[in-house]
Structure formats: C-alpha cells, structure tokens
Amino acid sequence: MKRIKTFLQESAGSVNEYERESVPPSKVKGFKSFVGMVSGEHIAGTEFVIGPLFVLHGAAAVDVFWGLLVGNILATLSWVLLCAPAAVKTRTTIFYQLERISGKGVVSIYNSVNGLLFGVTAAAMVGVSASAIGIVLNLKGPGLTDLYPENPLWVAIIFVIGMVIAVVATFGFDRVSKFANIFAPWMPFVFLSAGVAMLPSLGVKNWSDFMAVAQNEIWSGTPVEGQTKYTFWHIMIFAWLCNSAMHMGLADMSIYRYAKKASYGIASAFGMFIGHYMAWVASGILCAVALKNGIDNPSPGQIAYMGAGVAGLLCVVIAGWTTANPTIYRSGLAIQGLMPQVPRWKITLAVGILMTILACFPAIVAKLDQFLGIYALCATPIGAIVFADIFLLPKLGMLSNWAEKKQLKYNPSVWVTWVVAIAGSYLIYYLFSFDFYFFAAIPGWVIGLVVYVLATKAQQRMEAVSSKKLQVNEYN
Amino acid sequence: MNIIKYLLKPLSYVGLVATILPAFLLFYDWIPMDRYQQFMLWGSLLWIVTAPWWINKRD
Numbered sequence: 386m387k388r389i390k391t392f393l394q395e396s397a398g399s400v401n402e403y404e405r406e407s408v409p410p411s412k413v414k415g416f417k418s419f420v421g422m423v424s425g426e427h428i429a430g431t432e433f434v435i436g437p438l439f440v441l442h443g444a445a446a447v448d449v450f451w452g453l454l455v456g457n458i459l460a461t462l463s464w465v466l467l468c469a470p471a472a473v474k475t476r477t478t479i480f481y482q483l484e485r486i487s488g489k490g491v492v493s494i495y496n497s498v499n500g501l502l503f504g505v506t507a508a509a510m511v512g513v514s515a516s517a518i519g520i521v522l523n524l525k526g527p528g529l530t531d532l533y534p535e536n537p538l539w540v541a542i543i544f545v546i547g548m549v550i551a552v553v554a555t556f557g558f559d560r561v562s563k564f565a566n567i568f569a570p571w572m573p574f575v576f577l578s579a580g581v582a583m584l585p586s587l588g589v590k591n592w593s594d595f596m597a598v599a600q601n602e603i604w605s606g607t608p609v610e611g612q613t614k615y616t617f618w619h620i621m622i623f624a625w626l627c628n629s630a631m632h633m634g635l636a637d638m639s640i641y642r643y644a645k646k647a648s649y650g651i652a653s654a655f656g657m658f659i660g661h662y663m664a665w666v667a668s669g670i671l672c673a674v675a676l677k678n679g680i681d682n683p684s685p686g687q688i689a690y691m692g693a694g695v696a697g698l699l700c701v702v703i704a705g706w707t708t709a710n711p712t713i714y715r716s717g718l719a720i721q722g723l724m725p726q727v728p729r730w731k732i733t734l735a736v737g738i739l740m741t742i743l744a745c746f747p748a749i750v751a752k753l754d755q756f757l758g759i760y761a762l763c764a765t766p767i768g769a770i771v772f773a774d775i776f777l778l779p780k781l782g783m784l785s786n787w788a789e790k791k792q793l794k795y796n797p798s799v800w801v802t803w804v805v806a807i808a809g810s811y812l813i814y815y816l817f818s819f820d821f822y823f824f825a826a827i828p829g830w831v832i833g834l835v836v837y838v839l840a841t842k843a844q845q846r847m848e849a850v851s852s853k854k855l856q857v858n859e860y861n
Numbered sequence: 862m863n864i865i866k867y868l869l870k871p872l873s874y875v876g877l878v879a880t881i882l883p884a885f886l887l888f889y890d891w892i893p894m895d896r897y898q899q900f901m902l903w904g905s906l907l908w909i910v911t912a913p914w915w916i917n918k919r920d
Contacts, residue, residue, distance in 0.1 A: 563917040570912075571876075574877055574880040575905065577881060578884035579884070581884040581887075581888050582884040582887045693898065694899075694902060695898065696880065696902045700905075
C-alpha cells in the first residue's frame with residue numbers, strides 16, 4: 386500500500402495541471418491532441434444506450450438523419466464560438482474563472498454539483514464497460530432499465546474497472562489525452578463494422594435497400610409500447626444539447642485552455658459526427674436487430690457482442706474507459722476548487738473511488754439522461770455568466786472578475802442570475818412538458834446572459850454611486 | 862525507430878483494415894459471421910498492441 390502511494394505521489398504528484406493559474410504558452414498542445422481526446426470521449430459505451438433510444442421512441446428515419454446532422458453542427462458551433470474562445474482567452478478552468486467572477490461562495494456549490502455529476506457520468510461509463518466483461522464471464526448483467534446490483538461478482542468487476550480508470554486519471558491531462566489517442570482511430574471502425582454487418586439480418590441485401598429498411602424496420606416512426614414519440618426536434622435538440630454543459634456551460638474550458646487557437650474547438654466535430662452521428666445510427670441498427678430477435682431490454686454489452694463479437698466487447702470496455710478518464714479528470718479539478726490545498730491526484734483518486742461505488746448501481750446507467758439533464762440545467766447559466774463576464778462586460782464598459790477585484794466571497798449578481806435562470810428554465814421545461822431537462826438549456830443560457838449583464842450593471846452602478854458619496858462625505 | 866516506421870505502423874494500419882473490411886465481406890455474403898468476428902478480433906488486437914508504440918510520438 387505504501388509503495389502504491391509513493392508511486393502515485395512520484396508520478397501523478399509531479400504533474401502540474403495549472404488549476405489556479407493560466408496555462409503557460411509553452412504547455413499548449415497541437416490540434417491532434419484535441420482530435421484524439423474528443424473523439425475518444427464522445428465515442429463512449431453509452432452510444433450503445435442512446436442510439437437505441439431513438440429506435441425505442443419511434444423516431445422516423447428521415448428525422449434521425451436530418452436531426453442528427455443539424456444538432457451536431459449546432460453542438461460543434463457551440464464549442465467553436467462559445468467554449469474554445471473563452472478557454473483560449475483566459476487559459477483557466479471554468480472553476481477558477483468562476484471563482485474570480487463570483488467568489489468562493491457560488492463556486493463551492495457549483496464545484497460540488499459538478500464534481501458529483503461528473504462522477505455520476507463516469508460511473509455510468511464504468512457500468513457500461515462492466516456489461517461487456519460480464520458477457521465474457523458469462524455473467525448476466527443488469528438490463529437498461531434495472532436499478533440495483535444483484536450479483537457480487539458483478540460488483541467485483543466494477544471495482545477492478547473503476548480503480549484502473551481512477552489511477553489513469555490521476556496522471557493528468559497529458560496521460561489521459563495520450564491514452565485516448567491510442568483508441569480514437571480504432572473505435573469508430575468497430576461501431577461502423579457492427580452496423581454494416583447487421584444490415585443483412587434486417588433485410589438489406591444492397592445499399593439501395595437501406596433507406597427502405599431504415600424507414601420500415603429500424604426507425605419505423607412507431608414507438609415501442611409505453612414510450613413517447615420522438616420527432617425531428619427531439620433528435621436535433623438531443624444531439625445539440627446532450628453535451629450542453631460541456632460547450633454552452635463552458636465545462637470544456639478545462640480541456641480547450643490547452644489549445645493553441647480558439648479555432649481548435651472545431652476538433653469537437655470529430656467527436657460529434659463519429660460518436661453522435663455514425664455511432665448512434667450504428668447502435669440504432671443493432672437495437673433493431675436485438676428487438677427483432679426478441680431481446681427487448683438489451684445491455685450495451687449484448688448489443689456490441691451481437692454486432693462485432695469479442696471485438697465489440699473490447700470496444701465497449703475501452704469506449705467506457707476513454708470517456709470516464711477525462712470525466713474523472715474534470716471531476717477532480719472541480720473538487721479541487723473546493724480544497725485547493727489538497728493535491729489534485731489525491732482528489733482524483735477519491736472521486737474515482739466514489740465513482741466506482743456509484744457504478745455498482747445500474748440505476749446510474751438507466752437514469753443517465755436525467756442526470757445529464759439536471760447537470761445541463763445547472764451548468765448552462767453558469768456558462769452564460771462566465772461568457773458574458775469575459776466578452777460582454779468589457780465591451781459594455783463594466784468590470785470583469787468582480788469578486789477578485791473587490792475581494793468578495795459572494796457576488797450577488799451571480800447568485801441572482803443563477804437562481805433566476807435555473808427557476809426560469811425549469812418553469813419553461815414544466816410549462817412546455819419537455820421530455821428532458823436539457824431541452825431547457827437554451828432558455829437557461831439566454832436568461833443567464835441577460836440577467837447577469839443587467840444585474841452587474843445595476844450592481845456596478847450602485848457601487849460607483851456609493852463610492853462617489855463616500856468621496857463627497859470625505860471632502861465635506 | 863525503423864522498426865516502428867517500417868513494421869509497427871504498417872501493422873497498425875493492417876489491423877484497422879482488418880477491423881472494417883470483414884463487415885463488408887459479410888455484407889456481400891463472402892464470409893460467414895464467425896469468420897467476420899474472428900477477423901475483427903485479430904484486427905483489433907493488432908491495432909491495440911502496435912499503435913501505442915507510435916501514435917503519441919509526433920506530439
């Protein structure tokens with residue numbers, strides 16, 4: 386145990402991740418690093434969960450293809466126009482930047498929410514990876530709708546996977562990025578192969594048959610009993626906003642602060658169009674085959690094994706791993722904002738242990754969309770606040786980084802904005818009966834931007850008036 | 862260095878080809894399902910074993 390601790394201290398402890406300072410110019414990375422990282426991150430084992438969702442919810446084929454195209458373009462633009470410019474301008478994490486704007490108070494709550502929800506997301510990836518190993522060991526894992534663990538061996542598998550992921554994440558961005566680079570070119574090939582290989586079992590004998598089979602057998606437009614109907618708008622908004630916390634919420638500042646130029650945000654297109662287009666389509670095909678074979682509650686491992694054999698299982702394990710790694714890394718950064726005196730590697734390891742415990746509960750995978758939705762609802766207004774503070778306030782003649790300049794623990798403008806934006810966007814979600822919380826991310830972002838600018842204007846004007854009064858009183 | 866350039870890197874690409882090509886061979890009914898899965902596995906292993914030796918070197 387002591388040896389392991391010494392090894393971690395020597396290897397991970399020496400890594401400087403610039404948690405509370407700007408990344409120096411000598412440490413910025415080339416475009417290829419980001420392509421590998423985002424491709425690895427967005428080609429996750431959970432693509433085997435989301436692709437089937439569209440099939441089960443009766444989306445029509447045309448809606449799927451157009452919805453994913455438009456949604457993924459909008460998601461990429463959100464990284465290019467919002468997240469990467471903010472990251473490259475400040476070269477700090479969202480956590481540190483928010484602390485400079487809002488003071489310790491808001492950032493503590495935000496970091497806690499982030500740390501927990503990143504941990505939950507990573508736990509879902511571990512659960513997905515375990516579903517693949519369970520098939521190799523002939524162990525029946527939980528289905529997509531099960532909530533509690535039933536088998537101790539299952540829990541043991543989760544612990545092994547979780548701890549390996551946690552240890553890799555402690556080594557920092559460089560190792561995490563290099564690890565993802567290894568698998569990024571290979572994973573899309575497995576998804577594509579699995580999709581192509583299963584087409585004949587749905588009746589596709591020539592490529593010209595594809596659209597007809599897609600419309601009649603895969604995305605038939607009729608939901609499975611008990612599921613709501615998905616339209617073009619559902620698919621488009623899902624593709625655009627399922628990562629809204631990362632792009633509009635600016636959580637990916639942690640990654641893109643290492644980019645040489647803001648235009649490197651375009652690297653996200655690789656993740657979107659390979660992971661959230663091709664892989665969702667491929668896993669939709671696999672789900673249709675599973676339904677045809679009478680498997681109505683398939684696990685990601687089952688679907689992958691059916692489509693690509695043992696290589697498919699390997700892909701699910703590694704896809705879960707390459708997504709969980711940067712997620713745990715971000716979670717470690719978030720929690721470190723709460724305890725800056727504790728080394729990041731220790732915090733990352735602790736988060737990894739928490740993630741492993743959470744991963745034992747299949748409910749984490751089953752309810753992943755809900756967790757992502759809550760996360761988006763909380764994170765997008767913060768993204769709007771930070772974006773406005775970096776780019777809009779200086780143009781409007783107001784001071785940025787107010788809490789840092791005034792040595793405040795609480796910036797009231799940020800509190801007011803966050804509360805109003807979350808309440809406002811939840812109200813919109815409730816009134817319009819949206820299917821997912823993250824559909825309300827757009828109104829949340831817009832409300833956040835407008836309220837923050839107005840509240841800051843009022844706050845800085847009051848401050849100016851009171852300091853003028855003070856000067857007059859001193860003169861008298 | 863030459864081993865990486867002239868052996869490991871080409872082997873990695875062979876691995877990638879062996880991961881994607883069998884799916885199309887199965888689609889056109891030139892190979893059976895079990896042979897497709899075997900090719901996929903060997904192709905994947907070839908990539909996983911050889912790629913780490915060169916893929917992160919240029920950065």
